[in-house]
Amino acid sequence: MSRLSRLWSGGGALSAIMKTSAANLIIVLLGTVTSIVTARMFGVAGKGEFSAILFWSTLLAGVLSFGLPTSLIFNRRTHPAHGPAFIRAGFLFQLPICVVAGTVAWFCMPAWLGNYGDHIVAIARWYTVLTLPLLLAVNLLSALAQSMENFGLYNGIRLYVPLSNLIGLLALWVLGYLSQFSSALMFLVTSLGVVCWALYRLRRELAVGWFGKKDAAAEAGQKPGERGPVKSLFGYGTRVYGVELLGTLYTQCDKLIILSLLAPREFGLYTVVYTLSRVFNIVQTAISGVVFPKVTGLSQEEVVAKVSRAFRLSFPIMLAALVPGMIVGRWLLGLLYGQQFLAADTAFYLLSLECVVGGGSWILASSFNAMGRPGLVVARQAFALALTVGMCFLLAPAYGLNGIALAMLIGAFSRIVISVAAMKVVFKAPVSGVLFDKDDWRFLAGRLTRAAQS
Numbered sequence: 001m002s003r004l005s006r007l008w009s010g011g012g013a014l015s016a017i018m019k020t021s022a023a024n025l026i027i028v029l030l031g032t033v034t035s036i037v038t039a040r041m042f043g044v045a046g047k048g049e050f051s052a053i054l055f056w057s058t059l060l061a062g063v064l065s066f067g068l069p070t071s072l073i074f075n076r077r078t079h080p081a082h083g084p085a086f087i088r089a090g091f092l093f094q095l096p097i098c099v100v101a102g103t104v105a106w107f108c109m110p111a112w113l114g115n116y117g118d119h120i121v122a123i124a125r126w127y128t129v130l131t132l133p134l135l136l137a138v139n140l141l142s143a144l145a146q147s148m149e150n151f152g153l154y155n156g157i158r159l160y161v162p163l164s165n166l167i168g169l170l171a172l173w174v175l176g177y178l179s180q181f182s183s184a185l186m187f188l189v190t191s192l193g194v195v196c197w198a199l200y201r202l203r204r205e206l207a208v209g210w211f212g213k214k215d216a217a218a219e220a221g222q223k224p225g226e227r228g229p230v231k232s233l234f235g236y237g238t239r240v241y242g243v244e245l246l247g248t249l250y251t252q253c254d255k256l257i258i259l260s261l262l263a264p265r266e267f268g269l270y271t272v273v274y275t276l277s278r279v280f281n282i283v284q285t286a287i288s289g290v291v292f293p294k295v296t297g298l299s300q301e302e303v304v305a306k307v308s309r310a311f312r313l314s315f316p317i318m319l320a321a322l323v324p325g326m327i328v329g330r331w332l333l334g335l336l337y338g339q340q341f342l343a344a345d346t347a348f349y350l351l352s353l354e355c356v357v358g359g360g361s362w363i364l365a366s367s368f369n370a371m372g373r374p375g376l377v378v379a380r381q382a383f384a385l386a387l388t389v390g391m392c393f394l395l396a397p398a399y400g401l402n403g404i405a406l407a408m409l410i411g412a413f414s415r416i417v418i419s420v421a422a423m424k425v426v427f428k429a430p431v432s433g434v435l436f437d438k439d440d441w442r443f444l445a446g447r448l449t450r451a452a453q454s
Contacts, residue, residue, distance in 0.1 A: 023155035028279045030162040035275045036336045037169050039268070041178055044340055048268030049120045050180050052113055054187070055255060056105060057128045061135035062248030064097050067241030069143035070369065071233050074240075076147040085229035087144065087206065093234075094136045102129040116264060120180070127184045134191045141198045144205060157198050164190035239375055246381030250388060250411065254404045257392050269344040270401050272337055276329055277351035280318060280359075295370045304427050307367040308434045315360045326352050350405035358412040364419035364434075367427070376426060380418040384411045 039047045068090045105128045113121050145154035168186035172178040258267050295303045334342045368376045388411030395403025423429045
């Protein structure tokens, strides 16, 4: 236990991955418990309606990020002298975006939720308009913490939102006020509280003279011909935005199709099994979040070596955990949610495998982003999205939720194949080197031993 505690309290990448993995596990568990509470209290159809209320702000926050969170990490790591200018430009740009997007969402919501009742549309309208700026702020604050390698704060921001949401739901349940309206209002209030807490924790970094003059010190140190901080931020953001936009559309296209084609009951079933299946890429998500800021700025050989090793070590471990995890997951699905949710058990199996395969593909994508080549990931995501959407419309009419889950799995496999092929072509990395290295486990054992002894 003393070795484990020393490893946990260390400051290296392995310690950060462990802590982020633990935070991811807690976040998934909190999401699962929250899903259980809403499913039990609202029923299958009511769960689908509540998920529809929450859906649009999450989708729009991903669509409207414009690559700024990732660009903030990249630019603050590579050009630290311009840090205040990067922060100022990123946050101020989001203000008019929220106004425009909120107006569009308000007027378009009846069409977006055409299969839902007027009261659901009314709740979704105000919830989306008020929550969108909070979610955009959370994304930028999390990126700022990552760029500082303050993974404790980064994990705290990500953790406290679902934790406070769950506490709020339980309080409403105990007081007898749990409804779709009160639950949405509670989610809004708790998210606002977390944003205020994060702003306070980052108050020194955010003291950037928001509407003052440009940073004279940073400009004085700017090399001739070097782009200014705003151009650097939006230049890289524009390139990486394609990756993130397609990634958002890829992860949300299944829900968009269900919202447009199927009834609230199917959406309720799907959101439950989708949430439960996300437990299988906890470690991979943690690795992606830690590896990108760690390898940014290194040489191409170092980036490829470190990213490939992270992929090789995590992928087989998660595949090995998949079979027993799915068995336990199906049992929990019936026990916690109710027998009616077992109608989506096949979709749960397919989405669980998709989760692991897709998580591996995002680890490999870190190499392209870290080398300033996000366009390669854009091409990958575009192909996978087109393939997935096409398969969804092909399979959904005949197989329902199972067809959509299978389409997602096919898209995930295509992403990982394209990623390996791109590393071969662009970085001249041999396929065998990306997929296998006999020294990996010896390396991991050595790192664990050294970290425990330090």
